[in-house]
Amino acid sequence: MILLCAEGLQSKEVAERLGVHEHTVGKWRRRFVKDRIEGLTDEYRPGRPRTVMDAQVAEVIERTLNNTPKDATHWSIRGMAAETGLSHTTIRRIWNAFGLQPHRSETFKLSTDPLFVDKVQDIVGLYMAPPNRAIVLCVDEKSQIQALDREQPVLPMVPGVAEPRTHTYIRHGTTSLFAALDVATGAVIGKCYKRHRATEFLDFLKEIDRRVSAGLDVHIVMDNYATHKTPKIKAWLARRPHWHVHVTPTSASWINQIERWFAELTRKQLQRGVHRSTTELEADINRFIEAHNEKPKPYKWVKSADEILASVKRFCQRTQKTLCGEL
Structure with missing residues (x-):
C-alpha cells in the first residue's frame, strides 16, 4: 500500500488494485506518515492478563x-x-x-544373567541369520491353563450392547500346553498334557523329533526352567548331536518368539472361552493350532542385538540418573 501511494496513486486506486477498503489504505498511510517504518508493525496487544503464574x-x-x-x-x-x-x-x-501422566505406570525387569550379552547376540543372530539346512524352533510351555465356565450362560451380543457375561466362573481343571514355533514359517507344533514335568517335556521333544524332516539340524530356543535341564533331558539331547540348545537369559522371556504366539492364543481363544472340561479346552487349543497352521505367518524380528543392547544401556543410564537425583 505504502509503495503504491509513493508512486503517486490515490488511496481509492490503491484499494481497488489490492482488493481492500479505501479506509484501510488511509489508516496505514496515516500510521506511516506518523511513525515511518515502525508504524507498519502490529501494535502490542496485551490480551487477558495471566491468572496462573x-x-x-x-x-x-x-x-x-x-x-x-x-x-x-x-x-x-x-x-x-x-x-x-x-x-x-x-x-x-x-x-x-510437561508430559506428566501420574495415572500411568510401566513395569520393567532387567536381566541379571552374567551372560546376558552373549545370549542376546546368540539368539538374535539365530533369528536374523539362521544357519543353512537347519530349523530354528522357539520352545516353551504355557502351564496351568484353566478350563473356565461361567456361572450363568453367556448372552449373545446385540447392536449397541457388548456380549454380556458374568464375572464369576467355575473351574473345571487345568491343562498345560507345550509348543514350538518355527521361526522361518510361523508354523506351530503343540501338544497338551495334564502336567508339566520333565517327563512331559521329554515326550514333547520326541514329538518334535518325529515331525522335523530328517537331515536338518535342530536349533531350539528355550529358557533355563528346571524341567528343561534334568539328567534325562541332557542325556537325550547328548545322543542327538544335530540338536543345538540356545538358552534365553534369565528374566528375558521377551526374546523367545513363542511368547508372542502364546499371547495370541490367550487373546483369541482363552480369554473369553467357555470350557466345561479340560477335554473341551484342549480341543479348542488344538483347533486353534490347526487354524493357525493353515496360513502360518512368521514374526518379523527387526531389532539387531546391538540395537537391543544399546536400548538396555540407555535405560540403565536413565534409571541411574533418576536414582542419583533422588539421593
Missing part, C-alpha cells in the same frame, strides 16, 4: 513428581486441583505441556 506451575510439577496425596498412591487431576487451588483444566494443561 510460573511459580504456581512449578509447584504443580514439583508436587506431581516428588509427593503423593494422603489418600492415594498417585495424583489425579481433580486431587491436584483441590490441593493447589487451581482448576482441573489448568492442571490438565500443565501436565500435558
Whole structure:
C-alpha cells in the first residue's frame, strides 16, 4: 500500500488494485506518515492478563513428581486441583505441556544373567541369520491353563450392547500346553498334557523329533526352567548331536518368539472361552493350532542385538540418573 501511494496513486486506486477498503489504505498511510517504518508493525496487544503464574506451575510439577496425596498412591487431576487451588483444566494443561501422566505406570525387569550379552547376540543372530539346512524352533510351555465356565450362560451380543457375561466362573481343571514355533514359517507344533514335568517335556521333544524332516539340524530356543535341564533331558539331547540348545537369559522371556504366539492364543481363544472340561479346552487349543497352521505367518524380528543392547544401556543410564537425583 505504502509503495503504491509513493508512486503517486490515490488511496481509492490503491484499494481497488489490492482488493481492500479505501479506509484501510488511509489508516496505514496515516500510521506511516506518523511513525515511518515502525508504524507498519502490529501494535502490542496485551490480551487477558495471566491468572496462573510460573511459580504456581512449578509447584504443580514439583508436587506431581516428588509427593503423593494422603489418600492415594498417585495424583489425579481433580486431587491436584483441590490441593493447589487451581482448576482441573489448568492442571490438565500443565501436565500435558510437561508430559506428566501420574495415572500411568510401566513395569520393567532387567536381566541379571552374567551372560546376558552373549545370549542376546546368540539368539538374535539365530533369528536374523539362521544357519543353512537347519530349523530354528522357539520352545516353551504355557502351564496351568484353566478350563473356565461361567456361572450363568453367556448372552449373545446385540447392536449397541457388548456380549454380556458374568464375572464369576467355575473351574473345571487345568491343562498345560507345550509348543514350538518355527521361526522361518510361523508354523506351530503343540501338544497338551495334564502336567508339566520333565517327563512331559521329554515326550514333547520326541514329538518334535518325529515331525522335523530328517537331515536338518535342530536349533531350539528355550529358557533355563528346571524341567528343561534334568539328567534325562541332557542325556537325550547328548545322543542327538544335530540338536543345538540356545538358552534365553534369565528374566528375558521377551526374546523367545513363542511368547508372542502364546499371547495370541490367550487373546483369541482363552480369554473369553467357555470350557466345561479340560477335554473341551484342549480341543479348542488344538483347533486353534490347526487354524493357525493353515496360513502360518512368521514374526518379523527387526531389532539387531546391538540395537537391543544399546536400548538396555540407555535405560540403565536413565534409571541411574533418576536414582542419583533422588539421593
